[in-house]
Amino acid sequence: MLYLWTYVYGTVGKTVGKKIHNLVVKNHKSQSLIHKAFINERIKTMNDVTEKIRKYSRRQPITDKKFKFSNDLLARALYVGNGKSADKRYDLATEGLSMWISPQGIKTFYAFKKVKMFNRKKLKTENNNSYKKIFRFEDSTHRNLAAAKDELPNVLKELSAPKREANQDIIFGALTKDFLKNGMNDYRLSDKGEKLEYKEATKIKYRKILSSYILLKGGKDIVERMVAPIVFKEKYFQTPFKDLTLKDCSVSEVEALQYKLRDTKTLANDVLRVISIVFSWANEHGKYKGVNPVLSVGKYRNNKIRVKLSDLEVKQLMEHCEGKPFDYEPRFNALVALAIRIGKRCIELFGLRWNPPTTEKEKRECSGWLEENWKTEKSYIYLHDTKNRSDERVYIDQKTRELLLRLERSRFTEANKHFVKSPFLFPQKNNINKHITGSSIAKKINALNAKFGWTYVYEGKTRNKFTIKIARKTFGSKIAEKEGLEIASRKLNHADTKVTKDHYIVPEDSQLEIENVWDDNVERFESFKKVK
DSSP states (O other): OHHHHHHHHHHHOHHHHHHHHHHHHHHHHHHHHHHHHHHHHHHHHHHHHHHHHHTOOOOOOBOOSEEOOOHHHHHHBOOOSSSSSOEEEEESSSTTEEEEEOTTOOEEEEEEEEEEEEETTTTEEEEEEEEEEEEEOOSSTTTSHHHHHHHHHHHHHHHHSOOOTTOTTSBHHHHHHHHHHHGGGSBOTTOSSSOOBOOHHHHHHHHHHIIIIISOOSOHHHHHHHHSOEEETTEEEOSOGGGSBGGGOOHHHHHHHHHHTTTSHHHHHHHHHHHHHHHHHHHHTTSOOSOOGGGGSOOOOOOOOOOOOOHHHHHHHHHHHTSTHHHHSHHHHHHHHHHHHHOOOHHHHHTEESSOOSSHHHHHTOSEEEOTTTTSSSEEEEEOSOTTSOOEEEEEOHHHHHHHHHHHHHTTSGGGGGGTTOSBSSBOSSOTTSBOOHHHHHHHHHHHHHHHTOEEEETTEEEESOOHHHHHHHHHHHHHHHHOHHHHHHHTTOSSHHHIIIIIOOOOGGGGOOSOTTHHHHHHHHHHHHHO
16 A cells, blocks of 8 residues: 555645545545444434333233224223123214123114103103124124124114014013013012012022023023924924014914923913013013913912921921031021021021111111120011012021020131121122022032931922922911911911911821810810719
8 A cells, every 4th residue: 555655746746646545545534434324323313212122012902982983993892891791882884783791791783763652760751872783893894884784784784773662573682671670670460559579589580480481591401402302282283482573473382381280380370470460571561461361271289398497307407406516507597596586588598697787788688687685685687578468577596586686696616707797698609798598508408308317299209398388388387376367377377377377387197196085175065064
């Protein structure tokens, strides 16, 4: 390089050569700066990319109630709600299109239209949304957003069509669903004098019967039994009752349904009674103007369960429940002993509280409570809204008081301290803020009967001889024997003595073993003749 610049200086002169040298050096520095800037820019870009990678997050779920629908956004929509009601989303780009997301995450397209409805709470007519299902959202061309938009006009047209009153063409299954949704919140049909709502236990029973035996949502055995085709009175019946139109719900169809349940006659009577209630409700509310076909069908004879515990069996049971086993299972044994001692219904015993409720919510969740002076003589258990819809005060005798005091003491033992904070005498094991149910004690009832070998046969089935119901029959029979039918009826809190006599009093055959019926009368007659 040195020889090169010597040559340049010698050829062009020192001044010109220096200029050339400076120009080359300057050019070299510029290239170096450009290269350096390029390298820095590359490094910065790579750093930005790395930073973005580090800060990358998945796409956020869609929780907006209203947005412009797309298959991608609908797929990302997640349920937001109370875990019971559907989460409704509305399309801003398509009028009348919505999506419902169930608590389980199932997404379904619904059409909606504003219609005039009467608001019972506000007592006025308002424009509210009426919905109709389109189909479930799926990742396919037949169940995606585009398919829902294609189907939307047809569904909206159905929503706009006027509803026909007393429609004979709707099926009984649809009427049943309507009753379950709206009829259970109405007043009882049998109460003409006063308006009384259905008790919660009644609602549960009606829902279970209609869901299992009419809507066919029960177990496999129930469904097979109810859908099996039969030949009855030389006619062939194959349509499930829920799929019959109202005009086809004839007396013969009801009789065929009853025939399917002939092996369980009590259940058959219960199913027909609830079906009759649905028809009566529909008639009263203008949904059906035909004749109730159930009224023309005779019910199976109700074979009354004439079963009670003998005095010896009661003694065995009380010695067991109030003896040493009480210390190991105080709540169950106290429940059994209390059922024998006061004869109350199972639901009335299950929901008893130690103290009176302080709020309406607490009152609704219990069946009754021990009155404040329950530890003293002349004290009572208070039951509210019993089966006959009246309140009742149940006298606590000395033995019952001793039982309750022992149950109270048991809560403060090491093994049972978990139950101290429960307001109920008989709380659930896993949730002390709720009282037990029949299923809570089913296994223990079976074990108790197995221990004593207590069974009886009814409708061809072997059943437990001790239940809370039979304890009530045993109590009623003993009171009738000692105090008479009238007192027994009042102690059982029945509306009249007929119910007590027909269903609860189990007389002893030994009462018919009467010696020398006429002896006393003959002797008196002879004495009268002698005096005369």
